[in-house]
Amino acid sequence: MSELAEAELLELYRRMVLLRVFDERALVYHRQGRIGTYAIAWNHEAIQAGATFALGEDDWIFPSYRESPIGLVRGMPPATILQWWRGHPSGWWNPLDWNVASICVPIGTHVPHAAGLAWGKKLKGDPGVAMVFFGDGATSEGAFHEGANFAAVMQAPLVLLCNNNSWAISTPLSAQTRAETLADKAVGYGMPGVRVDGLDVLAVYEAAREAVERARSGGGPTFIEAVHYRAAPHATADDPRAYIDLERVEEERKHECVGRFEEYLREAGVLDDAFIAQARADAEDAMRAGIAEAEAEPPPDPALLYEHAYAEPPPEIAALLAKELRHG
Numbered sequence: 001m002s003e004l005a006e007a008e009l010l011e012l013y014r015r016m017v018l019l020r021v022f023d024e025r026a027l028v029y030h031r032q033g034r035i036g037t038y039a040i041a042w043n044h045e046a047i048q049a050g051a052t053f054a055l056g057e058d059d060w061i062f063p064s065y066r067e068s069p070i071g072l073v074r075g076m077p078p079a080t081i082l083q084w085w086r087g088h089p090s091g092w093w094n095p096l097d098w099n100v101a102s103i104c105v106p107i108g109t110h111v112p113h114a115a116g117l118a119w120g121k122k123l124k125g126d127p128g129v130a131m132v133f134f135g136d137g138a139t140s141e142g143a144f145h146e147g148a149n150f151a152a153v154m155q156a157p158l159v160l161l162c163n164n165n166s167w168a169i170s171t172p173l174s175a176q177t178r179a180e181t182l183a184d185k186a187v188g189y190g191m192p193g194v195r196v197d198g199l200d201v202l203a204v205y206e207a208a209r210e211a212v213e214r215a216r217s218g219g220g221p222t223f224i225e226a227v228h229y230r231a232a233p234h235a236t237a238d239d240p241r242a243y244i245d246l247e248r249v250e251e252e253r254k255h256e257c258v259g260r261f262e263e264y265l266r267e268a269g270v271l272d273d274a275f276i277a278q279a280r281a282d283a284e285d286a287m288r289a290g291i292a293e294a295e296a297e298p299p300p301d302p303a304l305l306y307e308h309a310y311a312e313p314p315p316e317i318a319a320l321l322a323k324e325l326r327h328g
């Protein structure tokens with residue numbers, strides 16, 4: 001049985017359900033034309049909920065697009081994240097409000113940002129740590145290398161959380177690296193590297209807890225590789241049937257992480273039908289309210305497009321803006 005108390009296990013389960021329901025509803029909202037492209041996070045909930053469960057409220061989270069709904073675990077309203085996917089400025093939260101950085105779409109470019117923030121915490125004598133999420137594909141990017149190396153050299157309190165779902169859109173892991181495991185890369189940076197089952201929420205939590213403890217106590221960064229196999233399309237614009245192993249996907253879906261944790265908690269006598277139904281109903285209500293709130297917001301002011309781009313807009317932009325404003 002886990003070291004976590006019953007109430008903590010239930011909270012962890014509740015967070016997984018919240019992330020799962022967000023993902024399922026977001027896909028429906030996309031199909032209904034109510035949000036734009038959406039990066040599906042189905043079956044990544046054990047990684048996202050498990051790793052962040054090891055953080056304190058003052059610690060920082062740096063998400064990639066795959067972790068877009070991760071602010072939910074900090075109480076961020078679903079409407080904010082849905083607005084981000086709608087391309088509405090009210091989806092651009094102030095990172096300081098939640099200690100959650102902006103969702104990073106360029107692959108790996110947020111790793112140096114997270115390393116820098118973590119180093120800053122160290123310089124200030126602040127006990128906070130940063131956790132940065134990125135995929136297997138990101139480990140081939142220069143920015144990942146720069147961030148990881150910098151964090152290690154500076155002994156910055158950073159947790160590098162690699163979501164190894166075996167695919168970077170249609171590029172398989174085998175075409176990404178000759179390394180036997182991604183965790184092996186940690187050796188080259190001089191930091192500990194661990195591999196965990198990415199569908200086992202308690203294993204992810206335990207690895208993250210150790211890494212956070214090490215970072216907070218001055219032991220520097222840790223690389224965690226959470227291994228699984230992407231069981232859904234990369235995003236709503238992707239059709240993986242052209243390249244993925246469909247039998248493997250079927251198999252993965254049978255052992256999906258929320259159901260797996262549910263089963264474990266039921267057997268341990270911690271979880272019952274009533275709690276499961278309530279967790280789902282609460283999450284569904286939050287999503288219904290979230291999309292209604294998002295859609296009720298007025299369209300953004302077109303002038304915002306240029307607001308931080310020019311001190312004095314050139315004449316052609318000023319003319320375009322005047323036209324936009326007339327039609328808006």
Ligand SMILES: Cc1ncc(C[n+]2csc(CCOP(=O)(O)OP(=O)(O)O)c2C)c(N)n1
Pocket residue numbers: 066105106107134135136137138139163165167168169234
């Ligand atoms: C710098 C950069 N290059 C290319 C892309 C296009 N792109 C978007 S998602 C993606 C795959 C990334 O795969 P991975 O890092 O494994 O993350 P996953 O999507 O599997 O979570 C690529 C190449 C991008 N967003 N940024």
Ligand SMILES: [Mg+2]
Pocket residue numbers: 135136137163164165166167168169
């Ligand atoms: Mg990947």
